Amino acid sequence: MEKTRPLWTTPLQFVFACISYAVGLGNVWRFPYLCQMYGGGSFLVPYVVMLVVEGMPLLYLELAVGQHMRQGSIGAWRTVSPYLSGVGVASVLVSFFLCTYYNVINAWAFWYLFHSFQDPLPWSVCPLNGNRTGYVEECEKASSTQYFWYRKTLNISPSIQESGAVQWEPALCLVLAWLVVYLCVLRGTASTGKVVYFTALLPYCVLIIYLVRGLTLHGATNGLAYMFTPKMEQLANPKAWINAATQIFFSLGLGFGSLIAFASYNEPSNNCQKHAIIVSIINSSTSIFASIVTFSIYGFKATFNYESCLNKVILLLTNSFDLEDGFLTANNLEQVKDYLASAYPSKYSEVFPQIRNCSLESELETAVQGTGLAFIVYTEAIKNMEVSQLWSVLYFFMLLLLGVGSMLGNTAAILTPLMDSKLISSYLPKEAISGLVCLTNCAIGMVFTMEAGSYWFDIFNDYAATLSLLLIVLVETVALCYVYGLSRFESEFKAMTGRALNWYWKVMWGGVSPLLIISLFIFYLSDYIITGTLQYQAWDAAQVSAVSGVSLSETKCLSRTGAVVCHNGNHHPAPCFPQLLLEYGCLTMLRLLLLRHRVNQPDLCPFFFYTFSPFRSPQSSEQSSLCYRAGSH
Amino acid sequence: MAQLLKQAPAAPHPKSRNRVGKYAWDTNEEYLFKAMVAFSMRKVPNRETTEISHVLLCNVTQRVSFWFVVTDPSRNHTLPAVEVQSAIRMNRNRINNAFFLNDQTLEFLRIPSTLAPLTDPSVPIWIIIFGVIFCIVLVATMLLILSGIRQHRRKNKGPSEMEDTEDKCENVITIENGIPCDPLDMKGGHINDAFVTEDERLTPL
Numbered sequence A: 001m002e003k004t005r006p007l008w009t010t011p012l013q014f015v016f017a018c019i020s021y022a023v024g025l026g027n028v029w030r031f032p033y034l035c036q037m038y039g040g041g042s043f044l045v046p047y048v049v050m051l052v053v054e055g056m057p058l059l060y061l062e063l064a065v066g067q068h069m070r071q072g073s074i075g076a077w078r079t080v081s082p083y084l085s086g087v088g089v090a091s092v093l094v095s096f097f098l099c100t101y102y103n104v105i106n107a108w109a110f111w112y113l114f115h116s117f118q119d120p121l122p123w124s125v126c127p128l129n130g131n132r133t134g135y136v137e138e139c140e141k142a143s144s145t146q147y148f149w150y151r152k153t154l155n156i157s158p159s160i161q162e163s164g165a166v167q168w169e170p171a172l173c174l175v176l177a178w179l180v181v182y183l184c185v186l187r188g189t190a191s192t193g194k195v196v197y198f199t200a201l202l203p204y205c206v207l208i209i210y211l212v213r214g215l216t217l218h219g220a221t222n223g224l225a226y227m228f229t230p231k232m233e234q235l236a237n238p239k240a241w242i243n244a245a246t247q248i249f250f251s252l253g254l255g256f257g258s259l260i261a262f263a264s265y266n267e268p269s270n271n272c273q274k275h276a277i278i279v280s281i282i283n284s285s286t287s288i289f290a291s292i293v294t295f296s297i298y299g300f301k302a303t304f305n306y307e308s309c310l311n312k313v314i315l316l317l318t319n320s321f322d323l324e325d326g327f328l329t330a331n332n333l334e335q336v337k338d339y340l341a342s343a344y345p346s347k348y349s350e351v352f353p354q355i356r357n358c359s360l361e362s363e364l365e366t367a368v369q370g371t372g373l374a375f376i377v378y379t380e381a382i383k384n385m386e387v388s389q390l391w392s393v394l395y396f397f398m399l400l401l402l403g404v405g406s407m408l409g410n411t412a413a414i415l416t417p418l419m420d421s422k423l424i425s426s427y428l429p430k431e432a433i434s435g436l437v438c439l440t441n442c443a444i445g446m447v448f449t450m451e452a453g454s455y456w457f458d459i460f461n462d463y464a465a466t467l468s469l470l471l472i473v474l475v476e477t478v479a480l481c482y483v484y485g486l487s488r489f490e491s492e493f494k495a496m497t498g499r500a501l502n503w504y505w506k507v508m509w510g511g512v513s514p515l516l517i518i519s520l521f522i523f524y525l526s527d528y529i530i531t532g533t534l535q536y537q538a539w540d541a542a543q544v545s546a547v548s549g550v551s552l553s554e555t556k557c558l559s560r561t562g563a564v565v566c567h568n569g570n571h572h573p574a575p576c577f578p579q580l581l582l583e584y585g586c587l588t589m590l591r592l593l594l595l596r597h598r599v600n601q602p603d604l605c606p607f608f609f610y611t612f613s614p615f616r617s618p619q620s621s622e623q624s625s626l627c628y629r630a631g632s633h
Numbered sequence B: 001m002a003q004l005l006k007q008a009p010a011a012p013h014p015k016s017r018n019r020v021g022k023y024a025w026d027t028n029e030e031y032l033f034k035a036m037v038a039f040s041m042r043k044v045p046n047r048e049t050t051e052i053s054h055v056l057l058c059n060v061t062q063r064v065s066f067w068f069v070v071t072d073p074s075r076n077h078t079l080p081a082v083e084v085q086s087a088i089r090m091n092r093n094r095i096n097n098a099f100f101l102n103d104q105t106l107e108f109l110r111i112p113s114t115l116a117p118l119t120d121p122s123v124p125i126w127i128i129i130f131g132v133i134f135c136i137v138l139v140a141t142m143l144l145i146l147s148g149i150r151q152h153r154r155k156n157k158g159p160s161e162m163e164d165t166e167d168k169c170e171n172v173i174t175i176e177n178g179i180p181c182d183p184l185d186m187k188g189g190h191i192n193d194a195f196v197t198e199d200e201r202l203t204p205l
Helices: A011-022 A025-029 A031-037 A040-069 A073-080 A082-117 A137-141 A144-153 A168-185 A189-215 A220-228 A232-236 A238-251 A258-264 A272-321 A333-343 A345-354 A360-365 A371-383 A388-420 A422-427 A430-449 A453-463 A466-497 A503-531 A586-594 A620-625 B027-042 B081-090 B092-098 B125-172 B193-201
Strands: B015-018 B055-058 B065-070 B106-109
Touching: A011 A189, A011 A258, A011 A272, A011 A388, A025 A031, A025 A238, A025 A272, A025 A371, A025 A388, A031 A040, A031 A220, A031 A238, A031 A272, A040 A073, A040 A220, A040 A232, A040 A238, A040 A258, A040 A272, A040 A466, A040 A503, A073 A082, A073 A258, A073 A388, A073 A466, A082 A144, A082 A168, A082 A371, A082 A388, A082 A430, A082 A453, A082 A466, A082 B125, A137 A144, A144 A371, A168 A189, A168 A388, A168 A430, A168 B125, A189 A272, A189 A388, A220 A272, A220 A360, A238 A272, A238 A466, A238 A503, A258 A388, A272 A333, A272 A345, A272 A360, A272 A371, A333 A345, A371 A388, A388 A422, A388 A430, A422 A430, A430 A453, A430 B125, A453 A466, A466 A503, B027 B055, B027 B065, B027 B081, B027 B092, B081 B092, B092 B106
Parallel strands: none
Antiparallel strands: B015 B065, B015 B106, B055 B065
16 A cells, blocks of 8 residues: 655645754854854845855755655655765764754753752852852852853863763753654654644744843843944955855755755645745844844843942952942042052052953953853843743743754654655654654763763764765755756756746856855865864863962963863873764864864963854864853852 | 952951941941940850950941950950951851841951851752653653554554455455345355246146
């Protein structure tokens, strides 16, 4: 008996599935960072250009292929040409790696969500030390939010070599995260189709609530003004254009096979051109929308930190010189400082090293992305809001929705080809196949719950998908246009949907987009090669106790706040890490040779730095400028 | 105004500092302070005879910070700082409350305050919530799987039942187009009465 292919109940489900897949964590925590780094409002110019030139055509290509071939990525590319089924296999493999590490973020979001039901929030106060006279030193030197993230959540080890044991708390959360994903993909499109209504729509509700809350926060306008002030000179910076192209590329999730999988469940006559345009526009608008929210929160946090820094300086001076309370205010601070310097020079010079230069600009300039943004900066802002439990719950719920929505697409990319394969689906029902895939991913994902897990996470995030995807999409485009034949595809597609292919798409598919991808590919390859030894940032609690003084000129990487940034190690051999599986071809061996961790330069920013982004390109050479100040506490 | 500064003063005696804004500090407040210190010292065994007059304040500044010492009854020497410090530490709460201040706004230099620990519930809250959500998701998954298995079984039984009935009929009734043929064959022959009379016409010999 011939089994008919399951279909989406309505085209709306398909659109929501694509939106919920494309709109993910990268929109929330990568785009605002890029906007800040590359000129604020003026970054929108390369962003929109790349969207039109690269994002929409490639998205349409994948949807068209999926809808026409009506199979998962392996089957679809095998239909294009039997020699090209490797492209499909590559997509499945990359999706597999992505699934393995991406769900760990959901596990962390669950962890924070469960901890949001306490008063006070656990990351807002430092725990007390042994004799209850003060706070734990690590927390004191860093900030309570960082302490909660590095010590309580990750229990991070000082270096990647010290793996430590699997932490049972994140492991439990990971199991739960996989169980939720399994629940959603269990029945294929029947279950996924219902879930995507929530995962696509609810994050917008939360974002709107946060927008209203964010804009009414004190100091929000500082952040917004800072972000949207265009710095036109950045338009001439090629990095801005490259990052815009990369962001569009990875944000839409091209090359993983998820879009092909989703489109294969479409009616043959579905108008996927309209859907491609809608999805890409919604994805980009969400990025911009989320960055407005993020920057109002940034502004609030920066203003709050600036004001508390000022208050501390005022307190310090008031106490040292026994001034009357209320005498020193933010307005007359500078004059009084000058007066004190001239009137009591010796005492002033004693106190002077402890006086910090409070600057709103420097607070705003701390650009953060990735888990650092989501789990440290945002939580720091949330803990200062009223009714912080509510905001915390809302925020992590939104992160979960975004994360699970993207996971649905990623698992669909793996499951659809497996279920299409007659060999496997004849032996096992689809529930069993999904279950096995989820179980395998969960088991491998336990690596990321070890003490060194977040370093592994960094590696996966930076290297698992970037070059592979560029190559896959390049081969896809070339295969469709030149191997299968653009005119042949066009006529078949027209017969199927009843609509002709616009000349714009043909020009893009045939010429512009492949060229763009080739140039991106060459850029990243050369960046890898030029960078030489790669490095990672580590959090070393042991260094904290060594910090007694407040001098910044101490040994490298120790700062006043004591949060150790850099790993004070010597050259270590590369971890023997199965990167052989990560990529096919010579790139693999290249990476194994290149992956070292090295002693950091003394002039590297002394504060802790942590970046992450799904689909991020490695920009190790830029890391020195990307500093996150370890809190002005 | 929530930071505890840990500056070490030059003199070995405790120093008190009040950091709330514009606290109305006058001689009566000073008297109250002396009384509280004397009260704290009286709680120490051997020092029950401490009087208010034994507590001396000096160097009162506009910041409302001053040095104070406690002399012994004979007014010859001051009591060791350690003793005074421990006495004050024991009664810190009372002293704070007398002035409607707290540890952050009334600071005794070199008398670190004992911070109140957060009460940890015996079962961490997050585990409870985790357990609830985990069970819900598990139950939902089980239900979906079971209903899927049931559907699968029903589908398998459906076509196989159809096949069984078809086989049975073929042995008994030839089915053409799903309609059983004329049941004439079943009975293995009928005697048509119309032709029976032939035998009766011929008379037996």
